Amino acid sequence: MGRTAVIYATGMTKNTKKVAEYIARKIGADIFNLKEITMINITEYDTIVFGTGIHAGKPYKQLVDYIEKNKDSLVQKKLYLFIECMYNGEKGDKQRDAVAEQLGIQKAVYFNKKAEEMNEAGFPKAVDDFIAEL
Ligand SMILES: Cc1cc2nc3c(=O)[nH]c(=O)nc-3n(C[C@H](O)[C@H](O)[C@H](O)COP(=O)(O)O)c2cc1C
Known part of the structure; x- marks a missing residue:
């Protein structure tokens, strides 16, 4: 496995930030908050994990905007x-598919606190399954 960057956008509740930090810590990735940093040397990474709220x-x-501006540099990379x-079930699946298509990323998952079993760190177990696939 080459180097991985976790690049995320988060809102007031910072749920995306918390999950992004957990993922980055688990896999030893560099992490970038798009609210604070817009210059990222993505040539250093072969895998990018994007995160966003909805x-x-x-x-x-x-x-x-980040993906649109950098689309030429992203074509050769493994993207997640x-x-x-907050949506889950059929609504959540549809929303995930629409967002994945909009961003042009095939490997997409969503995490929903309400519906899932939590791990000992307080994150949905699905986060650990996602990490195992990176
Ligand atoms: C104004 C507003 C609109 C939202 N719209 C949606 C939505 O359309 N679909 C959904 O699944 N969640 C929706 N949510 C829930 C957020 O996506 C969810 O709380 C997420 O964890 C926020 O991530 P963040 O804390 O990183 O911003 C909405 C939340 C707010 C405050």
């Missing part, structure tokens, strides 16, 4: 997306 069905603008949201 407002009104849409991923956060900072992430949309995690979504922090």
Whole structure:
């Protein structure tokens, strides 16, 4: 495995930030908050894990803009997306598929606190399954 960067956009509740930090710590990745840092030397990474919350069905603008601006540098990389949201079930699946398509990322998951079993660190067990696949 080469180097991995976790790049995320988070809102007021910072749910995405908390999960991003947990993932980065577990896999030893570098981590970037798009609200604070917009210059990232992505040539250093072969795997990128993007994270975003959802407002009104849409991923956060900072992430949309980042991916759009850097799309040429991202084509050769392994890309993953995690979504922090409140919808689950069929609604959550549909929302994930729409967001994944909008961002052009195939490997996408969402985490929903309400519906899931938690691990000992207080995160959904699905986060650990996602980490195992990176
Ligand atoms: C104004 C607002 C709109 C939201 N819209 C959606 C939505 O359309 N779908 C959804 O699944 N979650 C929605 N949520 C829930 C957030 O995506 C969820 O709380 C997420 O964990 C926030 O991540 P953050 O703390 O990193 O910003 C909404 C939350 C707010 C405050």
